[in-house]
Amino acid sequence: MSKGPLPTQIKLHKKSRTLELSYDQQSFELTAEYLRVHSPSAEVRGHGIGNGVLQTGKKLVGIKELVPTGNYALKIVFDDGHDSGLYTWDCLHDLAINHEQYWSKYLKELEAAGASRDGGLIAKG
Template sequence: MNEVPLPSDIRLHLKSRTLELVYPDGSFELTAEYLRVHSPSAEVRGHGIGQGVLQTGKKLVGLKQVVPAGNYALKIVFDDGHDSGLFTWEYLYDLAHDYDRYWNDYLRQLEAAGASRDGGMIARG
């Protein structure tokens, strides 16, 4: 895998609940919800392939802080108490640059599960 560039700037926007990453090819604002449902934690991904847990009801989740984890990752603290995933530079770059695919996949998974971003289940008519 080619080495990904590190962001030249990282801005935490508490009001808009976004994390802005600035790369040589552009600036990317990732919502707290997007980062939360794609957390690399075991709670979200599971402990093995195919054991991921679909995150629902995270539409209004916010960001509390971002903490460097050595030279390789960021620890993102969410206002729902979640803070166990370490977002490596490679993973953040991938999330930023492939946002549309990841977000649309997530929305399809929610729909297939009859779940919602607001929480709870969607009534089927």
Template sequence: MAAPLPIDIRLHIKSRTLELEYSDQERFELTAEFLRVHSPSAEVRGHGRGNGVLQTGKQLVGIKGLEPAGNYALKIIFDDGHDSGLYTWDYLYDLCQHHDSYWNRYLAALAEAGATRHGNMIAKG
């Protein structure tokens, strides 16, 4: 079954969030950082299972713009120059539905790598 399509999409530049409304009962806000580190691009995910690249230092990334990609996806243009990921409607809805588990998995991966969200620094013990 396909994910529902959002009925409204709002980019909040100042708070660096993307708001997706699916119904009166379903409204989500995803931060630019969350979207950036979960980009569906090959640059982030890699070119095969397990080949992904951990994204670090993206805490202050913002979204410069949004572009529709046909009727199936949204292209998000980030202010760090990244713009190659196409976020399908199914993928965006999945990110909304599983935000907490994906975020916690990302934070655990950062900790395991000794990396931080605050730049390309190595976390100190």
């Protein structure tokens, strides 16, 4: 069963490429890029601890479609073809309330890998 709160409203803003999640007293806007690089799919998280794959070049990714999955999750179809992650309500709430921490960690991982949000590697001088 879900431990986190259920969103009271979900809005997809295609122009700004954001997903707005509203809860009783709070509202969060999560970019498609943020959701894509933190996808709960095996492609991103890996098939075991420490097997995750750093996602690069997702700065301009958008969301094509939201597909409710039962009463427990949302399938997000991205315009880069990725559609295999099921974002449970717990997962979405966690991504929303921990956005700053997770985004900062992601940017540090990109930098450490010499990679870019735009794709490719960054030349180190």
